[in-house]
Amino acid sequence: MLIDAHCHLDRYEENLTYALEQITQHRIFTISNSMDLPSYKQNVKIAATSDLILPLFGIHPWNASEYVGCLEDLDWAISESPMIGEIGLDYYFVNETSRYDDQRKVFEHFLKAVRRQRKIIIVHTKGAESEALQLLKKYNTERVVIHWYSGPWHILKAMVEHGFYFTIGVEVLISQHIQDIAAYLPAELMLTETDNPGGKESLTGTIGTPLLIKDVIGKLAEIRGTSDQIIMTTVQNNLIRLGDNDPWLTRAQASTG
Numbered sequence: 516m517l518i519d520a521h522c523h524l525d526r527y528e529e530n531l532t533y534a535l536e537q538i539t540q541h542r543i544f545t546i547s548n549s550m551d552l553p554s555y556k557q558n559v560k561i562a563a564t565s566d567l568i569l570p571l572f573g574i575h576p577w578n579a580s581e582y583v584g585c586l587e588d589l590d591w592a593i594s595e596s597p598m599i600g601e602i603g604l605d606y607y608f609v610n611e612t613s614r615y616d617d618q619r620k621v622f623e624h625f626l627k628a629v630r631r632q633r634k635i636i637i638v639h640t641k642g643a644e645s646e647a648l649q650l651l652k653k654y655n656t657e658r659v660v661i662h663w664y665s666g667p668w669h670i671l672k673a674m675v676e677h678g679f680y681f682t683i684g685v686e687v688l689i690s691q692h693i694q695d696i697a698a699y700l701p702a703e704l705m706l707t708e709t710d711n712p713g714g715k716e717s718l719t720g721t722i723g724t725p726l727l728i729k730d731v732i733g734k735l736a737e738i739r740g741t742s743d744q745i746i747m748t749t750v751q752n753n754l755i756r757l758g759d760n761d762p763w764l765t766r767a768q769a770s771t772g
């Protein structure tokens with residue numbers, strides 16, 4: 516089964532019907548991340564139409580300042596969500612350093628809840644890899660998926676030592692740094708993503724569709740000197756292992772198993 520461990524189905528808007536058809540036709544298990552409360556509500560609605568879609572709640576670091584004053588208002592959604600994503604820090608695309616404190620507060624609010632609820636989290640670390648790792652260690656976060664890692668090697672190595680998983684996505688098609696990371700990662704920590712529809716759009720100007728996951732798999736196979744089928748099976752087994760015995764994920768395991 517194809518696994519898209521990080522995308523944003525709510526953002527397809529008028530292309531959603533087409534995207535859902537592809538997901539169904541090609542049986543792509545899809546983890547749909549949220550950026551804020553409205554996108555979470557939208558993702559829950561979309562996921563109700565398909566067993567292949569898992570909707571997650573998260574506040575993206577770009578939106579942290581909007582929510583930092585009302586963190587308790589997020590707790591129902593944190594409790595309800597089977598995993599958490601997308602959360603984290605971004606010191607690269609966010610230039611105003613005055614907003615970094617808001618990002619840290621929101622991220623830490625989630626990490627505290629995750630420690631209590633023992634949930635898997637999907638983390639954005641762009642330009643803030645070192646501090647993200649520090650906070651994940653501070654809260655003893657056990658099951659972590661690092662989304663679209665593109666940072667320095669020494670932090671990557673430390674994250675691998677912690678047993679964090681990594682979603683490799685569309686930038687592997689064009690970036691030597693990401694290709695080097697994809698070649699280096701232990702097979703058992705590797706997952707695949709599209710970050711659709713915006714991930715490809717940010718690189719090429721046109722939106723990605725769910726089948727883009729096959730391009731990512733093909734490139735991973737080429738880089739790692741193996742077959743598409745082996746990458747697909749490895750990623751599926753990794754996701755199953757990551758979610759093993761997780762009561763929050765009964766539904767996801769039923770779909771992938």
Ligand SMILES: [Zn+2]
Binds near residue numbers: 521548601
């Ligand atoms: Zn994303």
